[in-house]
Amino acid sequence: MVDVIDWDLAVRVGSRLAGDGPDVGPDEAAEVVAELREDAARSTGLVRDYTGLDSPDNTAPVLVVDRRGWVQANADAFSIALAPLVDRVTTKREPGPVATAIGSRVTGLEVGGLLGFLGGKVLGQFDPFHEPHGRLLLVAPNIVHVERELGAVAGDFRLWVCLHEETHRVQFTASPWLRDHLxxxxxxxxxxxDVTSLLDDGLKRITDAVKGTGQTGSLVDLVSSPEQKEILDRVTGMMSLLEGHADVVMDGVGPEVIPSVEAIRKKFDKRRKGVGTLDKVLRRLLGLDAKMAQYRDGAKFVRRVVDKAGMSEFNAVFAGPENLPSRDEIHDPEAWIKRVL
Incomplete structure (x- = not known):
């Protein structure tokens, strides 16, 4: 198989662009890492007690990483997630023309630029594609940067972030079918x-989205058929559910263990709207306010269902893919309740 992306180059470029992050001395760095590990471990029980979801022990390790570690981890995850697309490209064209048309170094530079930008923004992430059960990444320098920027109580903010990310870990490990479905x-x-469209337009749209140039820059522009839109709607519904659920859990557990949770949420939501953030890039890439909508609409869906039916009944969403809300049902919880419950 032809390597259409130079992943080593992508990691080098991404790491260089992401930088090291805030100035943190060795003693403070060791303290932050230790606290994040403790908070992640503590969050497991808090999430289980609040949600009723129970993931098996000793699955999906928690890793506290720097920005380069996050870039490397996501290059690994992307190489797996993009494998079906790469297979399609390389089987539709002869190896020579593919290598000429795309150029593994060119695509490596483009992907590296995207990873470098995001590598300075992401606080944490669950990687469902890491064998065998996924892994949870907490990006220590970014967490320190944001808590300083917000003027948040460090211990409170770190636990708050861990609650959100641990919820994702529990979602995927308590319901392992989620990974296969995604x-x-x-x-x-x-x-x-369409392979030709992908080769000619796909990378340019990504580049335009990151740079904020051009008239489009949206990956949604490549998805036009009813079948493609149906698939995208399923993914949007699933991701809205998972992100909204994590937001509900972090705020629901918060008051019991995080004294300043209300102040943190207020400041953090204001920061999410800021220009030049991860959310703005994702909005461009997806052609809509996708990430913010996922948090907002997903959380509304979860709260509505839980308020009406209770947490245990809500957990039916994790029973199988047929119980996941559609994109339309995210906006109409009553329809999901009627269909599933």
Whole structure:
């Protein structure tokens, strides 16, 4: 198989662009790492007690990483997630023309630029594609940077972040079918993609989105058929649910263990609206306010269902893919309740 992306180059470029982060001495760095590990471990029980979801022990390790570590981890995850698309490209064209048309170094530079930008923004992330059960990444320098920027109580903010990210870990490990379902959607979308359009337009749209140039720059512009839109709607519904659920949990558990949670949430929501953040790039890439909408609409859906039916009934969403809310149901919880409950 032809390597259409130079992943080593992408990691080097991404790491260089992301930088090291805030100035933190060795003693403080060791303290931050230790506290984040403790908070992640503590969050497991808090999330379990609040949600009723129970993930098996000794699955999906928690890693506290620097920005380079996050870039490397995501290059690894992208190489797996993009495998169906790469397979489609390389089987539709001869190796020579593919290498000429795309250029692994060119694509490596483009992906590295994207990873470098995001590597300075992301606080934490669950990587569902890491074998065998995924892994949770906490990006220590970014957490320190944001808590300083917000003027938040460090211990409170770190636990708050861990609660959100640990919820994602529990979601995927308590319901292992989620990973296979997500990968199946990626594969299905790749199978419907027009190779020529991807080669000619895809990378340019990504580049325009990151730079804020051009008239479009949206990956959604490449998704036009009813079948593709149906797949994208399923993914949007799933991701809205998972992100909204994590937001509800972090705020629901928060008052019991995080004295300053209300102040943190207020400041953090204001920061999410800031220009030049991760959310703005994702909005461009997806052609809509996708990430913010996922948090906002998903949280509204979760709260409505829990308020009406209770947490244990809400957990039916994790029973199987047929119980996931559609994109329309995210905006109409009553429809999901009627269909599933």
């Amino acid at each position: 990968f199946a959607q990626i594969t299905a979308l790749a199978d419907t993609m």
